[in-house]
Amino acid sequence: MTRSSGVLLFTFAAVAALTGGTTTGTGNAGAAYPTALRSGAPVGRRYYCSRSEGERQLRNLAANSDTEDAWIFLETCSLWVDVGEKETPSSVTIDMSFLTSLLGGARQEGVRLSLFHIHPRSVLAKDRIYPPAANDIYCLVNLKHILREKCNAQVTAYVLDGEGVWNYDVTEQFESSFFRSEHDWRTSLSASELMRQRYADFMMDYCTLVEPATLHAAPSREERIDACIQRIRALGVSVSYIPQ
Numbered sequence: 001m002t003r004s005s006g007v008l009l010f011t012f013a014a015v016a017a018l019t020g021g022t023t024t025g026t027g028n029a030g031a032a033y034p035t036a037l038r039s040g041a042p043v044g045r046r047y048y049c050s051r052s053e054g055e056r057q058l059r060n061l062a063a064n065s066d067t068e069d070a071w072i073f074l075e076t077c078s079l080w081v082d083v084g085e086k087e088t089p090s091s092v093t094i095d096m097s098f099l100t101s102l103l104g105g106a107r108q109e110g111v112r113l114s115l116f117h118i119h120p121r122s123v124l125a126k127d128r129i130y131p132p133a134a135n136d137i138y139c140l141v142n143l144k145h146i147l148r149e150k151c152n153a154q155v156t157a158y159v160l161d162g163e164g165v166w167n168y169d170v171t172e173q174f175e176s177s178f179f180r181s182e183h184d185w186r187t188s189l190s191a192s193e194l195m196r197q198r199y200a201d202f203m204m205d206y207c208t209l210v211e212p213a214t215l216h217a218a219p220s221r222e223e224r225i226d227a228c229i230q231r232i233r234a235l236g237v238s239v240s241y242i243p244q
């Protein structure tokens, strides 16, 4: 993955763009926002708290929320922003147009952000595990591609399942396999057809390889998690899990 060298810092202008306010002097632009994250809030709701405090709150939400939801965390201004809409117990949609307009103001400096979403333990089956789903990985592929192109942004992704945190990522090679921009004369498929085919192939691979490991492929939860990790990695996706 292409990474900018050195530490990325926001200018005051960029902080103002992200916090939705104006900054003068050394004042803290995010301090006016609430500090308690909640699920089901509208896209764009901002919260001001540290990464560790926000992650602590998300662990609670993952254990107790009725629905999924998604947030980004911007390290340089300790800002959490709700980016999830259409929240249901088993899905959430990321508002990409909001995200690109939010981050567009910081394009020149570049921005690194963490994307979090929750798989709510209280409404999901107790006898299986919930790693990053095939659609989560596909969403990350699209999100990384779009945010890098439009906003000069680098993304790391996490999902909390109420008992721990999954960290997952895709390589540029994996990403580019979805975004081959040229017509493939050997198969006579257009770029959009190739992308649909790659998506369908990936969903099928995930369904046949990973899904069974989330159920009863191994006797203990830890063994099922290990099996899932090995199988997701075999698809070209890096993944790890930290129990809470």
Ligand SMILES: [Zn+2]
Pocket (backbone or CB within 6 Å): 117, 118, 119, 132, 133, 136, 159
């Ligand atoms: Zn998910």
